[in-house]
Amino acid sequence: MYNFKYEVGTKIFFGRNQIVNIGKEIKMYSDKVLIVYGGGSIKKNGIFDATIEQLRINNIEYFELGGVDPNPRIESVREGAKICKEKGINAILAVGGGSSIDCAKAISAATKYDGDAWDIVINKKLIKNAIPVFSILTLAATGSEMNGNSVISDYKNNLKLGTRSPLLIPKASILDPEYTYSVPHKHTAAGTADIISHTFENYFTSEEGGYLQARMAEAILKTCFHYGPIACREPENYEARANLMWASSWAINGLISDGVANNWSVHPMEHELSAFYDVTHGEGLAILTPAWMRYVLNDKTVNKFVEYGTNVWGIDSSLDKFDIANTAIDMTQEFFTKELGIPSSLSELRIDNKYFDKMATQAVRGETIKGFIELTAEDVRKIYESCLL
Amino acid sequence: MYNFKYEVGTKIFFGRNQIVNIGKEIKMYSDKVLIVYGGGSIKKNGIFDATIEQLRINNIEYFELGGVDPNPRIESVREGAKICKEKGINAILAVGGGSSIDCAKAISAATKYDGDAWDIVINKKLIKNAIPVFSILTLAATGSEMNGNSVISDYKNNLKLGTRSPLLIPKASILDPEYTYSVPHKHTAAGTADIISHTFENYFTSEEGGYLQARMAEAILKTCFHYGPIACREPENYEARANLMWASSWAINGLISDGVANNWSVHPMEHELSAFYDVTHGEGLAILTPAWMRYVLNDKTVNKFVEYGTNVWGIDSSLDKFDIANTAIDMTQEFFTKELGIPSSLSELRIDNKYFDKMATQAVRGETIKGFIELTAEDVRKIYESCLL
Numbered sequence: 001m002y003n004f005k006y007e008v009g010t011k012i013f014f015g016r017n018q019i020v021n022i023g024k025e026i027k028m029y030s031d032k033v034l035i036v037y038g039g040g041s042i043k044k045n046g047i048f049d050a051t052i053e054q055l056r057i058n059n060i061e062y063f064e065l066g067g068v069d070p071n072p073r074i075e076s077v078r079e080g081a082k083i084c085k086e087k088g089i090n091a092i093l094a095v096g097g098g099s100s101i102d103c104a105k106a107i108s109a110a111t112k113y114d115g116d117a118w119d120i121v122i123n124k125k126l127i128k129n130a131i132p133v134f135s136i137l138t139l140a141a142t143g144s145e146m147n148g149n150s151v152i153s154d155y156k157n158n159l160k161l162g163t164r165s166p167l168l169i170p171k172a173s174i175l176d177p178e179y180t181y182s183v184p185h186k187h188t189a190a191g192t193a194d195i196i197s198h199t200f201e202n203y204f205t206s207e208e209g210g211y212l213q214a215r216m217a218e219a220i221l222k223t224c225f226h227y228g229p230i231a232c233r234e235p236e237n238y239e240a241r242a243n244l245m246w247a248s249s250w251a252i253n254g255l256i257s258d259g260v261a262n263n264w265s266v267h268p269m270e271h272e273l274s275a276f277y278d279v280t281h282g283e284g285l286a287i288l289t290p291a292w293m294r295y296v297l298n299d300k301t302v303n304k305f306v307e308y309g310t311n312v313w314g315i316d317s318s319l320d321k322f323d324i325a326n327t328a329i330d331m332t333q334e335f336f337t338k339e340l341g342i343p344s345s346l347s348e349l350r351i352d353n354k355y356f357d358k359m360a361t362q363a364v365r366g367e368t369i370k371g372f373i374e375l376t377a378e379d380v381r382k383i384y385e386s387c388l389l
Numbered sequence: 390m391y392n393f394k395y396e397v398g399t400k401i402f403f404g405r406n407q408i409v410n411i412g413k414e415i416k417m418y419s420d421k422v423l424i425v426y427g428g429g430s431i432k433k434n435g436i437f438d439a440t441i442e443q444l445r446i447n448n449i450e451y452f453e454l455g456g457v458d459p460n461p462r463i464e465s466v467r468e469g470a471k472i473c474k475e476k477g478i479n480a481i482l483a484v485g486g487g488s489s490i491d492c493a494k495a496i497s498a499a500t501k502y503d504g505d506a507w508d509i510v511i512n513k514k515l516i517k518n519a520i521p522v523f524s525i526l527t528l529a530a531t532g533s534e535m536n537g538n539s540v541i542s543d544y545k546n547n548l549k550l551g552t553r554s555p556l557l558i559p560k561a562s563i564l565d566p567e568y569t570y571s572v573p574h575k576h577t578a579a580g581t582a583d584i585i586s587h588t589f590e591n592y593f594t595s596e597e598g599g600y601l602q603a604r605m606a607e608a609i610l611k612t613c614f615h616y617g618p619i620a621c622r623e624p625e626n627y628e629a630r631a632n633l634m635w636a637s638s639w640a641i642n643g644l645i646s647d648g649v650a651n652n653w654s655v656h657p658m659e660h661e662l663s664a665f666y667d668v669t670h671g672e673g674l675a676i677l678t679p680a681w682m683r684y685v686l687n688d689k690t691v692n693k694f695v696e697y698g699t700n701v702w703g704i705d706s707s708l709d710k711f712d713i714a715n716t717a718i719d720m721t722q723e724f725f726t727k728e729l730g731i732p733s734s735l736s737e738l739r740i741d742n743k744y745f746d747k748m749a750t751q752a753v754r755g756e757t758i759k760g761f762i763e764l765t766a767e768d769v770r771k772i773y774e775s776c777l778l
Contacts, residue, residue: 001404001627001628001631001632001635002404003403003404003405003407004403004404005400005401005402005403005410006400006401006403007398007399007400007401008397008398009396009397009398010396011394011395011396012394012395012396013394014392014393014394014395014647014648015390015391015392015393015648016392018392021394208628209627209628209631209632210632211611211612211615211616211628211632212608212609212612212632212635212636212639215607215608215609215611215612216605216608216639218604218608219601219604219605219607219608220601220604222600222604223600223601223604226600227600238390238598239390239597239598239600242390242598242648243390243598243599243600243601246601246648247601250601250605250644255639255644258403259403259404259631259635
């Protein structure tokens with residue numbers, strides 16, 4: 001286990017009707033707030049009105065930035081920062097999923113930065129200050145509600161990049177599982193795949209000695225495998241929505257990664273899919289993950305797959321190691337396709353090999369992906385290719 | 390899963406030589422600090438000197454309160470608060486295990502309270518303010534390094550009581566596994582038993598739907614069952630010490646309890662043992678736990694024991710439910726006695742039934758223990774009795 005610093009001070013208000021707490025939390029920092037949201041479903045399902053009511057009770061003036069894309073664009077960040085600077089706003093409230101929260105975080109840093117907002121996306125060291133971010137979560141997926149990460153896209157240049165800073169960690173987040181009842185099957189499935197992928201990225205590591213972190217990761221995986229399909233079938237099952245929502249936060253806030261994780265592998269590959277084709281992030285991850293697993297399985301990595309297969313899927317540990325590993329990978333793929341109903345290949349998303357060379361080059365950023373197993377651009381291209389079948 | 394608020398902002402610096410971070414963390418709040426410690430082992434093993442060096446580098450003046458007892462006494466709290474008030478000290482640094490940290494927390498609240506310190510122990514609502522607490526951990530056990538709990542004893546009146554407040558959560562804690570290398574077998578074992586007991590108190594609950602929390606609790610239990618005996622046998626095994634240390638923090642900071650836990654059962658019973666006999670807390674817990682488990686096992690609770698036995702101990706789930714439950718309890722008891730070498734009965738600690746009636750009455754506080762299963766004073770007395778065998 002290597003040295004690390006863990007610090008996640010977000011106040012989480014979890015459960016039914018916890019939105020009543022948001023006003024006083026914001027009021028501690030500001031009398032004005034910018035509300036950041038996506039396609040506007042929150043204006044139909046009542047969450048926007050409920051939010052406004054809390055702001056009114058606390059005498060907080062609000063401004064709006066709607067229309068944030070599923071892969072939030074740098075143009076939205078620039079627009080939000082402009083509003084905050086012009087109006088003297090000192091707090092940002094994201095109401096939505098990871099897209100809105102990621103966008104809010106980038107705005108919070110850009111508001112306190114003099115240059116162009118894209119600078120702080122490509123160089124996290126430029127984030128020296130930020131205005132407080134708050135969130136009301138409506139989708140269990142990215143974990144953005146409880147960490148300092150933000151992923152922003154520049155579609156003009158086919159770029160999707162992540163930045164991070166402790167300054168971007170939300171001060172408070174409202175996690176009301178009922179707010180995810182209206183999430184459709186497709187996005188419930190993709191969100192679950194995203195949580196699972198975050199967990200895999202941390203779990204499949206060459207670092208020894210993170211026994212606690214590995215068991216915690218398995219706890220999250222079991223939760224997703226158990227409740228993901230239930231939430232898809234029964235969208236108003238409170239326990240399913242609650243467990244997935246809480247799992248989303250813990251998969252990517254340091255608990256299962258600090259001290260153990262390598263750099264990530266599948267996310268950099270998927271970010272290129274999203275950058276070139278705007279695919280749903282979780283679907284891209286679900287297609288790439290089993291292909292990546294098959295590609296990196298070898299004598300050196302097999303024991304980690306055995307750990308996964310026996311501990312998470314309950315595969316008989318007396319079987320041959322590679323049989324256990326391959327069965328575990330098969331079960332993972334079947335879970336994504338049969339239990340969650342996610343497409344099993346890039347071909348199903350009408351993606352061909354046209355940009356694979358360019359995407360692979362961009363995924364490794366001129367070097368290699370130094371993850372669980374080091375991947376060259378050629379390795380990445382082969383993994384993309386294997387997803388066409 | 391019921392509604393909850395989760396908030397743990399402690400900055401954790403985890404790993405070798407992380408003590409270099411303590412000075413600048415304290416300096417953000419104060420130029421003077423009270424160092425709180427126990428029997429003085431830190432002056433022999435170099436940790437005290439290393440601490441002082443960091444304070445000197447950051448120009449922080451220090452005062453000392455040593456001699457804090459394993460069950461910290463209200464007299465120490467009063468003395469510490471007196472020093473802080475007289476010298477105008479605005480930060481407290483505990484260097485030690487849970488005893489020193491608990492004492493430091495009570496001092497931090499008592500310093501900002503005008504009446505007698507015992508008031509804030511018996512009534513947490515009186516804690517309206519507190520000076521910042523920091524810790525350098527030297528024992529994996531109580532989890533006090535990452536929560537707002539404090540347990541203080543008044544031996545003159547045979548009282549041991551817990552108080553809590555978000556204001557008492559340490560601002561920063563140094564978790565260096567090497568600082569626990571010198572912990573002897575007895576206290577390594579008792580500390581492990583303490584972590585396990587915290588986990589059981591949260592895991593054995595009548596609240597439904599906390600699937601994630603239950604799997605997280607099992608992760609902690611597996612870590613303790615795996616690494617506890619290794620740390621006892623090989624005191625300088627870094628991974629064993631690191632995993633136990635990190636497990637101690639997560640067993641009792643809200644992760645596995647929020648949304649699911651009942652009131653605790655075994656701790657209130659053990660607190661009376663400590664109050665009347667000053668036994669080592671973890672040893673008392675290890676003796677009481679299997680007895681409590683056997684006493685509460687019935688048709689209503691058996692499924693939870695089956696969950697425990699199959700998921701944590703890998704017992705064949707096709708066996709009879711009560712066979713699984715009883716085997717799991719037997720394995721738990723054997724773990725404490727054979728793997729950790731903790732006495733198996735109160736008789737071995739030379740405790741007889743002399744005060745059992747009084748202890749039982751005090752444990753239920755004139756009512757009942759409303760935990761996993763509600764326990765009357767008579768129930769508690771019977772559980773004590775069964776620990777004499």
